[in-house]
Amino acid sequence: MLNIRRPRRNRKSEAVRAMVEETKVTTDDLIFPLFLIDGKNKKVEVASMPGIFRLSSDLMLKEVEECLRLGIRAFDIFPAVEDQFKDVHATKSYDSNFFYLKTLKEIKQRFPEACIITDVAMDPYSSDGHDGLVKDGKIVNDETLEILGKMALAQAETGIDILGPSDMMDGRVGYLRQVLDQNGFTEVSIMSYTAKYASGFYNPFRDALDSAPKFGDKKTYQMNPANRTEALIEAELDTAEGADFLMVKPALAYLDIIRLLKDNSNLPIAAYNVSGEYSMIKAAAQKGWLDGERVMKESLLSIKRAGADVILTYFAKEFAALNKT
Numbered sequence: 001m002l003n004i005r006r007p008r009r010n011r012k013s014e015a016v017r018a019m020v021e022e023t024k025v026t027t028d029d030l031i032f033p034l035f036l037i038d039g040k041n042k043k044v045e046v047a048s049m050p051g052i053f054r055l056s057s058d059l060m061l062k063e064v065e066e067c068l069r070l071g072i073r074a075f076d077i078f079p080a081v082e083d084q085f086k087d088v089h090a091t092k093s094y095d096s097n098f099f100y101l102k103t104l105k106e107i108k109q110r111f112p113e114a115c116i117i118t119d120v121a122m123d124p125y126s127s128d129g130h131d132g133l134v135k136d137g138k139i140v141n142d143e144t145l146e147i148l149g150k151m152a153l154a155q156a157e158t159g160i161d162i163l164g165p166s167d168m169m170d171g172r173v174g175y176l177r178q179v180l181d182q183n184g185f186t187e188v189s190i191m192s193y194t195a196k197y198a199s200g201f202y203n204p205f206r207d208a209l210d211s212a213p214k215f216g217d218k219k220t221y222q223m224n225p226a227n228r229t230e231a232l233i234e235a236e237l238d239t240a241e242g243a244d245f246l247m248v249k250p251a252l253a254y255l256d257i258i259r260l261l262k263d264n265s266n267l268p269i270a271a272y273n274v275s276g277e278y279s280m281i282k283a284a285a286q287k288g289w290l291d292g293e294r295v296m297k298e299s300l301l302s303i304k305r306a307g308a309d310v311i312l313t314y315f316a317k318e319f320a321a322l323n324k325t
């Protein structure tokens, strides 16, 4: 046993381990998704996401302030819309008097330093619960783009920083870029949901927003979990169409896709550590089956190690609180 390589030497103490550590997650890497509801002084926990709440705008402002103090600077705001305000054309999504657009404006006025990301897709506002316009039972692509364009413009007018088209319609990144630029919003970025898979891990999110599809599923627009090379086609198109970030969603069951895009793109790669991935850890931790804090850190680390530059995660606040210096 002479002259053998001994990798354990680089693990012998905390100091040595810290020195050779290859990946670090910091609060700067994280985006915190938040759920907004209409009304005042409302705070409702999402049953399937312990520790995550739907907040009315007054409490949302307080939450953003508290998170900024913890070092979180980026937020993705998702409105939960009451059924009476949903219709087939998702018209409330671009009604500037509707609560969510007023709240976005208020957040940016109060906290101009916060990076606010919005969601562009029809499902929260659609009586069909689909991301696109439904005609004869089908999700039509090009007519959906016109609605997404109006929604994106209404969101941009509130002063937000980044649009997050999550609908998976073909050509929507280029279409939105053109609408933004023609209306003087050249500074508004697009974080494209590039490889968004038709996943079972979204269920708790659909509880949070009451946005489950009213018929069928989303397999004609979201990607098949079996496919890898197809993610490269999506990445190529979104890049050509002007995306500023490429996103992979979900994250943990798709670490190979995160790495694939990282190795094949010069754009920053975002990964969405989705609701089901959060709930699994929370549920197991509540039962005492897993050390919740430890596996949270390990999961975020694995997503970063796979190649994500940015991670959208419901753990953001908890992580930031633990890492506050």
Ligand SMILES: NCC(=O)CCC(=O)O
Pocket: 119, 121, 166, 201, 202, 203, 204, 205, 206, 273, 274, 275, 276
């Ligand atoms: N458009 C955003 C989402 O669908 C989020 C899904 C999740 O967190 O499960």
Ligand SMILES: [Mg+2]
Pocket: 168, 169, 170, 171, 194, 234, 237
């Ligand atoms: Mg696409």
